[in-house]
Amino acid sequence: MEPIYSMTTLQRNPSEVKKNASDSVVRITEQGGGAYVFCSEKAFEARLAKERADAAYEARLVDAVGRGIADIDAGRYTTSIQEALDHAARLRKRYA
Secondary structure (H helix, E strand, O other): OOOEEEHHHHHHOHHHHHHHHOOOOEEEEEOOEEEEEEOOHHHHHHHHHHHHHHHHHHHHHHHHHHHHHHHHHOOOOOOOHHHHHHHHHHHHHHHO
16 A cells, blocks of 8 residues: 655655655645655656556466467367366377
8 A cells, every 4th residue: 555645744744755755656635635646766667667567467368368268269178177188198299
């Protein structure tokens, strides 16, 4: 959970807010509602890297699910463990 500070806290105790902002994103509220986001450049770059990694993971996941659906539509699936083991053995023999 990201730290949340009021605008008043930022004005009265900026060192506390800056300390937390050096490691993560800090949210600043104004009159009880979200108003600003504050962070160090290091925290900003780390957040961007995490978001990029998450987006790449999601893209790979969507691709894998899409290939799985295509396999099912094309009839490339098994309905039992034994069928799967037999199919794997055939593939091993073919590519050995």
